[in-house]
Amino acid sequence: MDPLQQLILNIPDTAKPRVVVVGGGFGGINAVKHLDSNKFQVVLLDKHNYNSFWPLLYQVATAGLQAETIAGPLRREFNKKKDFYFRPLKVLSVDVTTQTLTTLAGPLHYDHLILANGSKSNFFGNKSMQQYALGLKSIPDALNLRSQLIQAFERAEMTPDPEERARVLTLVLVGAGPTGVETAGALAELRRYSLPKDYPHIDFSQMKIYLLDGLDRVLPPMSPKASAKAQRYLENMGIIIKTSTMVESYDGAVLTMKGGEQIQTYSVIWSAGVTGDILDGLKPEWTEKGRLLTDEQCRIIGANNIFAIGDIALMKTKDYPKGHPGLAQPAMQMGKYLGKNMEALHQGRPVKPFKYFDKGSLATIGRGKAVADLPGNLHFGGRIAWYIWLFVHISFLISFRNKLLVFANWVWNYFTFDKANRLIIRPYVRRGDTVAQEVFTVNEQEGGK
Ligand SMILES: Cc1cc2nc3c(=O)[nH]c(=O)nc-3n(C[C@H](O)[C@H](O)[C@H](O)COP(=O)(O)OP(=O)(O)OC[C@H]3O[C@@H](n4cnc5c(N)ncnc54)[C@H](O)[C@@H]3O)c2cc1C
Structure with a gap:
């Protein structure tokens, strides 16, 4: 049967x-x-048997947090609720x-x-993007991206050809909404603080991080003031921003934009919409x-x-x-x-219509750098916005345990300037990537039996 x-x-x-x-x-x-x-x-x-806190997913992808700190089992959440049944x-x-x-x-x-x-x-029907770009919409996606990034740095260390090394070290984020902006900022911090210590023989001035968007500014859902401030922060951190730029195709190694411009890269991260x-x-x-x-x-x-x-x-x-x-x-x-x-x-009794209470929007770009649009037409950035961002994100995490773990990770990251979860737990092998297939999965196969 x-x-x-x-x-x-x-x-x-x-x-x-x-x-x-x-x-x-x-x-x-x-x-x-x-x-x-x-x-x-x-x-x-x-x-899934867990609830995920998507706003911090990018920190899992960029080695700042462990996956378990932003997820909580759904059964635990409701284990005191009567006449309640959960099935994964x-x-x-x-x-x-x-x-x-x-x-x-x-x-x-x-x-x-x-x-x-x-x-x-939402890949807007772009099949090549769907096939080759990395998404950031689930915990497995974040772990894939983390592996892809760490594998790229390991690969750069072993690549003699400078052109190939530059391609390995080039990362492109498509979509400059909050996820794209926050991920770009976190990658810039990795490049500045953690990676040069791990890979002293790589010249990280060669590592390029692009942030692309089809619209004419970063953070399009936020106010123009927040956008301008975020753009300034990102540029100061060395992110190459290309707005009003539409991507056309990607074959896993070359990203082609409408108009013909190309970027050589093995890592395209898709954060352009849902x-x-x-x-x-x-x-x-x-x-x-x-x-x-x-x-x-x-x-x-x-x-x-x-x-x-x-x-x-x-x-x-x-x-x-x-x-x-x-x-x-x-x-x-x-x-x-x-x-x-x-x-x-x-x-069938009358019910008052739903009314949304807008508590504002926040996005962080890095240590001490965030932007906030709050009710009452309040827009500000910098350290105060960053503290608000930290507080809001801790308070909305699902359980006390997760709040404590995230807080502990952040304190560690802040004082050591380090993002310590740079682990390839599950190697990421994109279709056709024989190097990743051969180099990074060989030990897995031995351990699997
Ligand atoms: C990377 C990322 C970053 C974000 N950052 C922010 C932010 O900073 N601030 C903010 O306010 N919003 C942010 N968002 C948006 C926010 O997370 C969503 O708007 C919010 O999660 C929507 O809640 P939801 O309950 O509709 O869906 P979700 O929270 O996505 O929950 C949907 C659930 O349905 C389950 N599911 C899906 N299909 C099925 C099926 N067929 N059968 C059974 N289960 C199914 C999924 O497993 C999931 O648990 C972010 C989103 C992402 C992806």
């Missing part, structure tokens, strides 16, 4: 209405937290007629469905620009008992006619709102 067919979801039938939440990210966990287990049976499905399963599709989800462990009926399954990298991850079975008329259109109660317009929150949701309001920004705060606030109001929605 197929071992998969032996799996069952093992969730008991109940007299209470069942609310199924798909995705245990910022939106999903806040929804689960506020759903009343006395009124509903609550089921959470996530393809990917939802494959939704049958909206029978109100059933499909998973590899069988079907699951829902009375109310909350879709909080977030977004995925799109909603729409599950099969949802009606095409429910989606717009890769997101699910909802009313102001988070209900998908045209669907009775299916709700969408966070990155996947497109709620057009007077204040946000193009929907809310794809940030953690709207997702968290929508999750809390929906969890709290689910009983009234279930009973």
Whole structure:
């Protein structure tokens, strides 16, 4: 018998209405937290068994933090919640007629469905980028990128040909939003403080870090003041910024821009945007620009008992006619709102529309350097913005343990000027990269048996 067919979801039938939440990210966990287990049976499905704190993902990729410090097991988060069931399963599709989800462990009926399954990298149809560029959208992505970077420095040490060494040492970030900017800053700090000590024979003035964006400024979602300040910081740190620059193709070694300019590099990091991850079975008329259109109660317009929150949701309001920004705060606030109001929605009672409270945006560029756009048209940068950034990120991490570990890592990094997690735990081998295949995986194979 197929071992998969032996799996069952093992969730008991109940007299209470069942609310199924798909995705245990910022939106999903806040929804689960506020759903009343006395009124509903609550089921959470996530393809991972952990929640990840995406805003610090780039620090895992650039050796500043261990992966475990920015993730927490979902079961631990809810181990005191009654009538709650978690299964680490990917939802494959939704049958909206029978109100059933499909998973590899069988079907699951829902009375109310909350879709909080977030977004995925958007390559805008560029197949070569999809095939060769590194994404930064999950913990495995961050570990791949970390391995790719450390492998590149090891390779540079062993490469006699100066042209080849320059190609190995060239890194390109495509997309100058917060992820691109923060990653570029962290790479510049690695280049300045940690790498010259590890690789004293490499001339790090040869290491080039490019930051490209199709728009005309870095940090396009933030204010022009924040953009200008961030650009100044980055340039002072030696980042080569190319705005109004569209990439055309990449073959794993040569990146070609529209207009013909080329950059020789083995490492292109894609941080140029995301799109909603729409599950099969949802009606095409429910989606717009890769997101699910909802009313102001988070209900998908045209669907009775299916709700969408966070990155996947497109709620057009007077204040946000193009929907809310794809940030953690709207997702968290929508999750809390929906969890709290689910009983009234279930009973068909009127519910006040969702109102987003914008707490502002922050981005850090490096030690003592950050930019902040705060409510009330307040824009500032420098050390104060950096302290706010540190405080906000620590306070939103999932558990006390993670807060403590991240804080300890940051104190270490600050006083030693070192990012200590420069480990190739799982070598990264891009298709066709025979050097990485031969050099970096050989020991793995020995240890695997
Ligand atoms: C690298 C990076 C940096 C960011 N930095 C910031 C920042 O500094 N500040 C900020 O405010 N925002 C930031 N964001 C954006 C922010 O993280 C998102 O807006 C937020 O996570 C959206 O929350 P969500 O609940 O909609 O989705 P997510 O938090 O992405 O959660 C989605 C969950 O759904 C699960 N899932 C997906 N598909 C399925 C499926 N088919 N079946 C089961 N489970 C599924 C996933 O495993 C995941 O756990 C960043 C995002 C990234 C990727």
